[in-house]
Amino acid sequence: MTEPGQAGGAKEPQVPPESPAAPEPATTAAAPSGSTGSASTPDSTGTGGPGEPRVQLPRGEELARKSQVILDSLLEGNSVTVTVLAIVAAIVVGGLLIAFTSPTVLQAWGSLFSSPGNAFAQAWDAASGAYVAMFEGSIFNPHTIAAVFQQASLSDALHDGYISAVFNPLSETCVRATPLIFAGLSVALAFRAGLFNIGGQSQWIGGAMLATWLGFGVSLPPFIHCVVCVIGGFVGGAIIGWVPGILKAKTGAHEVIVTIMLNYVLEYLLAWILGTSAMGKPGTDDLVSPNIAGNAVLPHIAGPSLRINAGFPLALVAAAAVWWLLSRSTVGFEFRTVGANPRAARTAGMSVQRSWILVLVIAGGLAGLAGASVIQGTDHYLTYQSYGTYGIDAITVALLGRAKPLGTVLAALLYGALYAGGVQMQAATSTPASMTGVIQALIVLFVASPAFVRALFRLRGERSGTGERLAKGWSS
Amino acid sequence: MTAALVTVGRDQAALSRRLATSASFAVLGLVDILVLGNLAHHGDATFGLSLPGAAVTVPSLHAPAAPVAYAMGAASLVLAVLRALTEMGRRLRLVTIGAVVLFFVVSLLCWADAGNAIPLNLIDLLQTTLTSSIPIILGAMAGCLCERSGVINIAIEGQLLFGAFGAALVASAFNGLYLGLVTGSLAGGLIGALLAVFAIRYMVDQVILGVVLNVFALGLTDFLFDRVLTPYQNRLNSPATFGAVKIPGLGDIPVIGPVFFDSTIFLYITYAVVILVQVGLFSTRWGLRVRAVGEHPTAADTVGIRVLGIRYRQVLLGGLVAGIGGAFLTIGSVGSFGEDMSSGLGYIALAAVIFGRWRPLGALGAALIFGFATSLEQILSTLNTPLPSNLLLMAPYAATIIAVATRGGNIRPPKADGQPYVKA
Numbered sequence: 001m002t003e004p005g006q007a008g009g010a011k012e013p014q015v016p017p018e019s020p021a022a023p024e025p026a027t028t029a030a031a032p033s034g035s036t037g038s039a040s041t042p043d044s045t046g047t048g049g050p051g052e053p054r055v056q057l058p059r060g061e062e063l064a065r066k067s068q069v070i071l072d073s074l075l076e077g078n079s080v081t082v083t084v085l086a087i088v089a090a091i092v093v094g095g096l097l098i099a100f101t102s103p104t105v106l107q108a109w110g111s112l113f114s115s116p117g118n119a120f121a122q123a124w125d126a127a128s129g130a131y132v133a134m135f136e137g138s139i140f141n142p143h144t145i146a147a148v149f150q151q152a153s154l155s156d157a158l159h160d161g162y163i164s165a166v167f168n169p170l171s172e173t174c175v176r177a178t179p180l181i182f183a184g185l186s187v188a189l190a191f192r193a194g195l196f197n198i199g200g201q202s203q204w205i206g207g208a209m210l211a212t213w214l215g216f217g218v219s220l221p222p223f224i225h226c227v228v229c230v231i232g233g234f235v236g237g238a239i240i241g242w243v244p245g246i247l248k249a250k251t252g253a254h255e256v257i258v259t260i261m262l263n264y265v266l267e268y269l270l271a272w273i274l275g276t277s278a279m280g281k282p283g284t285d286d287l288v289s290p291n292i293a294g295n296a297v298l299p300h301i302a303g304p305s306l307r308i309n310a311g312f313p314l315a316l317v318a319a320a321a322v323w324w325l326l327s328r329s330t331v332g333f334e335f336r337t338v339g340a341n342p343r344a345a346r347t348a349g350m351s352v353q354r355s356w357i358l359v360l361v362i363a364g365g366l367a368g369l370a371g372a373s374v375i376q377g378t379d380h381y382l383t384y385q386s387y388g389t390y391g392i393d394a395i396t397v398a399l400l401g402r403a404k405p406l407g408t409v410l411a412a413l414l415y416g417a418l419y420a421g422g423v424q425m426q427a428a429t430s431t432p433a434s435m436t437g438v439i440q441a442l443i444v445l446f447v448a449s450p451a452f453v454r455a456l457f458r459l460r461g462e463r464s465g466t467g468e469r470l471a472k473g474w475s476s
Numbered sequence: 477m478t479a480a481l482v483t484v485g486r487d488q489a490a491l492s493r494r495l496a497t498s499a500s501f502a503v504l505g506l507v508d509i510l511v512l513g514n515l516a517h518h519g520d521a522t523f524g525l526s527l528p529g530a531a532v533t534v535p536s537l538h539a540p541a542a543p544v545a546y547a548m549g550a551a552s553l554v555l556a557v558l559r560a561l562t563e564m565g566r567r568l569r570l571v572t573i574g575a576v577v578l579f580f581v582v583s584l585l586c587w588a589d590a591g592n593a594i595p596l597n598l599i600d601l602l603q604t605t606l607t608s609s610i611p612i613i614l615g616a617m618a619g620c621l622c623e624r625s626g627v628i629n630i631a632i633e634g635q636l637l638f639g640a641f642g643a644a645l646v647a648s649a650f651n652g653l654y655l656g657l658v659t660g661s662l663a664g665g666l667i668g669a670l671l672a673v674f675a676i677r678y679m680v681d682q683v684i685l686g687v688v689l690n691v692f693a694l695g696l697t698d699f700l701f702d703r704v705l706t707p708y709q710n711r712l713n714s715p716a717t718f719g720a721v722k723i724p725g726l727g728d729i730p731v732i733g734p735v736f737f738d739s740t741i742f743l744y745i746t747y748a749v750v751i752l753v754q755v756g757l758f759s760t761r762w763g764l765r766v767r768a769v770g771e772h773p774t775a776a777d778t779v780g781i782r783v784l785g786i787r788y789r790q791v792l793l794g795g796l797v798a799g800i801g802g803a804f805l806t807i808g809s810v811g812s813f814g815e816d817m818s819s820g821l822g823y824i825a826l827a828a829v830i831f832g833r834w835r836p837l838g839a840l841g842a843a844l845i846f847g848f849a850t851s852l853e854q855i856l857s858t859l860n861t862p863l864p865s866n867l868l869l870m871a872p873y874a875a876t877i878i879a880v881a882t883r884g885g886n887i888r889p890p891k892a893d894g895q896p897y898v899k900a
Binding site: 097101102103160196198243247250251253254256257258260261262264267268269271272275392394396399431432434435436437439440441442444445448449451452455 | 493496544674678679680681683684685687688689690691692694695696698699700701702703704707818823826827830864866867869870873874876877880881882
């Protein structure tokens with residue numbers, strides 16, 4: 001993650017601060033080499049085609065053609081290239097924003113002509129410092145490993161928690177990614193069936209409410225209680241997801257409006273029910289639920305000092321299940337057909353209405369699992385604001401993952417890393433954690449507009465059309 | 477509305493809707509009788525009709541709470557039966573819906589104030605309704621402007637938020653309220669410009685683009701709030717606010733005057749915008765062209781209308797209008813900017829657009845309903861009624877779901893709404 005930041009950051013002083021085109025010079029060097037063809041390829045910089053220097057070898061003809069294919073597909077701006085470039089662009093723009101809102105940097109730029117070096121150095125320090133802190137908070141912090149080697153023996157290090165400190169950033173990333181995987185899958189699944197589920201928040205609340213209620217309201221043996229609550233989370237979300245599904249199928253009400261409205265309905269329902277004796281914590285006026293029973297808590301999977309819990313593998317299982325559902329099952333085939341062309345689906349004898357209902361029920365259940373995973377995994381109680389921004393994040397995660405299960409998992413991990421890193425960034429530098437929101441939004445904005453990214457980086461391929469159409473307008 | 481439903485059979489969907497409408501009438505009627513009528517305290521409900529210090533005072537209105545609620549409930553039940561049994565025309569259907577909602581509101585007000593020493597001031601209620609509707613109305617007008625030309629605008633929320641931010645920042649830093657108003661409008665226009673470029677030039681899926689722009693606006697304003705506004709709160713985030721301007725003559729009319737003609741400049745701007753958008757879209761050549769582009773861009777192009785040019789202009793105009801609504805949130809009411817201060821109003825405005833069938837006057841009506849619910853909640857909380865405010869706040873959203881479900885098939889968006897135009 002620091003690599004692209006460096007590349008962009010090094011360019012940044014030469015380009016006016018407001019220009020989003022800062023990274024252009026970095027790639028224009030590679031672009032012409034691809035378009036000039038394999039025979040006359042100039043000395044390769046090593047960035048574009050790894051096989052190019054072999055042009056001079058005896059079997060060069062064939063290899064060159066192969067490398068040309070690889071290079072072409074990269075420059076063509078396929079979805080992986082576009083996603084990577086979108087992330088790079090977002091990080092560069094974010095870096096500029098960090099640098100040029102910092103008082104010290106602005107002061108240094110105020111005296112640009114007396115000491116230009118200082119101005120650039122300050123800007124670079126602000127941006128790189130923030131990103132390094134982000135990396136240390138989300139993936140790996142070198143200081144922790146140094147601390148391990150300062151211990152007398154490895155067993156001492158293990159015993160005193162120095163080893164787990166090394167893995168703490170990764171654990172935090174996974175913990176934050178867990179609900180995003182569930183919720184992202186929910187939106188992704190609906191996208192594939194041609195539905196736009198903005199109702200992640202309502203379904204999250206539905207799942208969390210039922211899981212929490214089962215968590216403190218009943219008492220069951222250890223393993224069973226946990227499973228019951230997880231199932232409760234799915235059912236709670238599924239019930240809320242069923243509402244837009246049945247309304248769309250029976251009356252034609254657009255799911256976007258219904259799910260947006262349900263978000264508010266559930267928000268107020270949650271605040272109300274936490275104030276009643278049914279779910280409120282006795283003896284307090286705060287809108288919180290009692291803590292769930294110890295048996296209902298998802299167990300830690302990497303020692304007690306790391307927050308990572310069984311929710312994370314569960315989320316991966318859910319992703320695998322959604323993958324199976326979509327690409328290996330009859331129901332999933334119907335979903336995708338309905339998403340691609342409802343009329344054709346109907347002509348082929350599929351029930352479009354039933355698919356709509358079923359998709360939203362399952363999608364709701366997945367978002368409900370996100371709620372259950374937060375309550376049972378980390379929070380252990382429900383407040384009137386627990387739902388946070390999961391509903392909207394779910395949409396952006398699904399978009400970033402291109403509505404595919406594996407993509408969604410990776411996107412959720414990236415988001416998790418940004419959130420975990422944002423906390424560290426705020427602690428270590430003066431950059432507020434809300435920076436993560438900007439970076440996330442920029443990434444998704446760029447990913448959603450592949451044509452723009454291709455134009456920005458001078459890639460070949462379609463520059464005006466959009467790749468895939470996930471959501472449909474009002475008259476789907 | 478959906479292509480799918482058309483083939484399955486309109487009749488069935490229409491029947492479902494008719495029964496659903498009837499059922500919701502009945503539920504509201506029963507709530508009137510069993511909850512509001514039954515639980516009302518004995519005694520009259522008193523409604524004040526003039527504000528303290530008004531030139532002409534109007535005597536207060538008295539009504540026996542429980543009997544009124546019973547009567548309203550009974551009337552709703554009758555309408556429910558009629559609605560289930562007869563096929564009604566469109567106009568009649570709208571009237572029945574309006575009547576049942578009105579009955580419910582009257583019962584609710586009677587119940588809330590029955591046996592209460594403080595009279596419930598209707599003028600105050602209506603005044604708050606109008607002011608809290610302003611951002612929703614302006615957002616909805618932005619939606620109409622965009623969507624009538626065929627570009628879906630979900631980014632209203634982001635436009636409001638940017639408008640609020642820009643207005644507070646500039647009005648505070650340069651100590652100029654009108655400068656803040658213009659900046660707020662331009663800030664909304666900036667999101668509009670992004671929407672236009674990405675939707676029209678790069679053909680990004682418009683529903684997704686709108687959501688993403690909202691996330692972007694939220695992220696950026698959050699960041700700038702933490703980074704720039706909070707450290708320099710006094711200099712950059714303490715704008716003055718517009719005061720109320722009473723229109724001479726009109727403002728002194730009892731009841732109507734204080735409600736409609738004694739408010740900040742934002743209310744008057746809102747009047748102007750609604751009239752301009754309604755008349756402009758439906759009675760001018762400009763509007764005809766916009767609607768042609770939104771319904772059938774190819775045909776419009778054939779007769780020489782510049783499709784993309786019109787779309788760019790409409791989306792930008794929408795952004796500017798929504799930006800004014802955003803400016804209201806800061807320099808028109810509370811002053812300083814706060815994180816996520818539009819708090820979903822943009823989505824409400826979007827619902828109002830759809831609810832109002834992409835017509836400015838319809839959207840205005842829907843926006844006023846949301847504004848009324850907000851102000852009702854504020855007023856009732858001062859009356860100390862035992863009603864949980866959270867359940868009341870939920871009501872307009874639940875009502876929207878019911879309305880969309882019961883009127884779903886009647887709601888037809890502009891035909892080319894959301895579809896990028898490529899010249900053949």
